[in-house]
Amino acid sequence: xxxxxxxxxxxxxxxxxxxxxxxxxxxxxxxxxxxxxxxxxxxxxxxxxxxxxxxxxxxxxxxxxxxxxxxxxxxxxxxxxxxxxxxxxxxxxxxxxxxxxxxxxxxxxxxxxxxxxxxxxxxxxxx
Amino acid sequence: xxxxxxxxxxxxxxxxxxxxxxxxxxxxxxxxxxxxxxxxxxxxxxxxxxxxxxxxxxxxxxxxxxxxxxxxxxxxxxxxxxxxxxxxxxxxxxxxxxxxxxxxxxxxxxxxxxxxxxxxxxxxxxxxxxxxxxxxxxxxxxxxxxxxxxxxxxxxxxxxxx
Numbered sequence: 001x002x003x004x005x006x007x008x009x010x011x012x013x014x015x016x017x018x019x020x021x022x023x024x025x026x027x028x029x030x031x032x033x034x035x036x037x038x039x040x041x042x043x044x045x046x047x048x049x050x051x052x053x054x055x056x057x058x059x060x061x062x063x064x065x066x067x068x069x070x071x072x073x074x075x076x077x078x079x080x081x082x083x084x085x086x087x088x089x090x091x092x093x094x095x096x097x098x099x100x101x102x103x104x105x106x107x108x109x110x111x112x113x114x115x116x117x118x119x120x121x122x123x124x125x126x127x
Numbered sequence: 128x129x130x131x132x133x134x135x136x137x138x139x140x141x142x143x144x145x146x147x148x149x150x151x152x153x154x155x156x157x158x159x160x161x162x163x164x165x166x167x168x169x170x171x172x173x174x175x176x177x178x179x180x181x182x183x184x185x186x187x188x189x190x191x192x193x194x195x196x197x198x199x200x201x202x203x204x205x206x207x208x209x210x211x212x213x214x215x216x217x218x219x220x221x222x223x224x225x226x227x228x229x230x231x232x233x234x235x236x237x238x239x240x241x242x243x244x245x246x247x248x249x250x251x252x253x254x255x256x257x258x259x260x261x262x263x264x265x266x267x268x269x270x271x272x273x274x275x276x277x278x279x280x281x282x283x284x285x286x287x288x289x
Contacts, residue, residue: 001135001142002141002142002143002144003141003142003143003144003159003164003167004143004144004146005146005167005171005189005192005193005196006168006172006189007146007189007190007193009148011190012146012193012197015186015187015190015193015194016193016194016197018185018186019186019190019191019194023207026207026210026211027206027207027210030210030211056182059227060186060207060211060227061185061186061190061191061226061227062182062185062186063182063184063185063186087148087150088148088149088150
């Protein structure tokens with residue numbers, strides 16, 4: 001039994017995406033500073049806005065427009081890769097793995113389970 | 128002496144779920160003292176942001192905390208928190224976890240296992256001089272009095288605790 005904050009799924013989806021974009025921009029700004037000496041002031045000048053605006057944009061929780069995200073990335077020397085994938089599908093794993101024995105049964109009788117796993121392997125085995 | 132799980136059974140600690148979706152598994156453990164849960168339940172939902180450039184559609188303090196808990200428990204990459212100094216080690220093995228508006232103080236009982244001992248707003252921590260140090264010392268006091276297995280905490284940097 002564990003405690004959960006009172007945030008519904010729709011709210012989570014929106015706020016976590018905002019945070020994800022904000023964190024990515026902040027990390028890009030830190031990279032740009034480390035590699036090119038870029039400062040928030042320099043980004044502000046490039047985008048013709050006040051430095052306090054950049055501060056708001058890069059603190060991680062600002063609900064930026066897509067245009068603003070694109071412009072910040074441009075000013076920092078980055079390009080954006082945008083991807084949508086079906087919920088619950090791990091990144092880079094779009095083929096379902098063959099089912100494996102539960103780990104507990106492997107621990108209980110490792111020799112038997114290993115043998116059973118090898119038999120399930122869908123690849124040819126050299127003689 | 129007890130494990131965090133046993134302390135949860137005794138209601139001395141509460142486990143935080145991190146708001147994982149059904150396809151996610153917990154990769155780190157997060158616990159809190161009962162008074163933290165009261166604060167999360169009663170104070171946090173109506174807490175306004177104190178950020179001076181805050182706009183209505185920006186993340187509320189509740190949403191900020193949800194993001195932090197989810198990132199931690201789901202095992203997400205925490206480099207943002209390290210590089211933006213949103214997660215900082217202080218003296219005596221106490222760490223401070225920050226969002227834009229909220230501050231948490233606690234310690235790592237083991238790698239990937241954090242216990243929250245205190246919480247307050249950033250605004251109050253800035254307004255009252257010495258409050259941060261007070262929360263750090265109070266976390267040490269709570270740790271000392273908690274019937275937790277030894278060693279009660281680990282020290283080190285990000286790579287050691289995450």
